[in-house]
Amino acid sequence: MHELSIAQALLDTALTTAAEHGAKRIATIRLRIGGLRQVVEESLRQAFDILSEGSIAEGSVVRIDWVPSVWRCGVCGCVVGAEDAADTCSCGSREFSFEGSDDLVLTSVDLECDDDED
Amino acid sequence: MMRIEVLKRLQEQSEAEADEVRQVLAQNRVTLINVMGSPGSGKTTLLEATLKRLTTDLKCAVLEGDLATLQDAERIADLGVPVAQLLTEGGCHLKPNLVHSALLRLDLSAIDCVFVENVGNLVCPANFDLGEHTRVVVLSVAEGDDKTSKYPYMFKQADAVVVSKLDLLPLCRFDPARTRREMHALNPKAAVFEISAVQETGLEAWVRWVHHAVEQCSTGLR
Secondary structure (H helix, E strand, O other), X not given: OOHHHHHHHHHHHHHHHHHHOOEEEEEEEEEEEEHHHOOOHHXXXXXXXXXXXXXXXXXXXXXXXXXXOEEEEOOOOOEEOOOOOOOOOOOOOOOEEEEOOOOEEEEEEEEEEOOOOO | OEEEEEEEEOOHHHHHHHHXXXXXXXXXXXXXXXXXXXXXXXXXXXXHHHHHHHOOOOOEEEEEEEXXXXXXXXXXXXXXXXXXXXXXXXXXXXXXXXXXXXXXXXXXXXXXXXXXXXOOEOOHHHHOOOOOOEEEEEEEHHHOOOHHHHOHHHHHOOXXXXXXXXXXXXXXXXXXXXXXXXXXXXXXXXXXXXXXXOOOEOHXXXXXXXXXXXXXXXXXXX
């Protein structure tokens, strides 16, 4: 459950940004998560909902941009699943490389401020 | 409505705490080795076997991370090695601030190398830099040879992988060549060792590697 720590960091960073801009509510939070982090989306959302309760981030829409990890054949370049990386590629090669992102980035927030029109 | 571009890494706070740990280690010329792996992979047994061989020329200490109980700390204390038990009380990984406060409870002036035994888990601990110099993952043959590809983040960041319980190999579906191949794809610089702590085989190369890691670290600190 590292999702709880991630949700806390996400909330803290979003709230700090909102305070810097004098926002009264955070409408949307966008983040980018690399596949290497092995984040369970449902757990992250659940943790965020609980942690954000009573704050100006309560009810924010959280949009996640996932960056998947891939195993790639070193010879023909085709992408294979993790379970196939142990076997031989259809081109006969047994050499695979791994490409994965460990991004964990709050990319942007949509803020509602006092001078917004209703 | 106002859209604000933030582009902030969420691990910044945790990394700042890890930097504080690095500072404490540098001040005291101590090497920190983060030992990770599944529950039951043989982390404590590896540490016991390693400490018996290291303590003649290196002054070591251990921080034992667990969800509950003091059993692992007692095993290390039986060897006469300074040990502190870190209880996460349900938390599935250690965090740098917990390591920081535990380090301050040790007499660091009398220690060359601290092993942190992380909570048994192949997912969460991979996400937290503790301020360590070196990361080691213990993988027992009983777990199966598919773990490297199933938990790529853990293995990608490992400086060394210790394949443990080699004495059980005849009973297990485990191809050490697959571990080497997948480790080569994930992190070609990582060292791979095959050991049996019970039969005391393969330990020499591993202990030499630990020595080398400590030497490199102390050279870097000077």
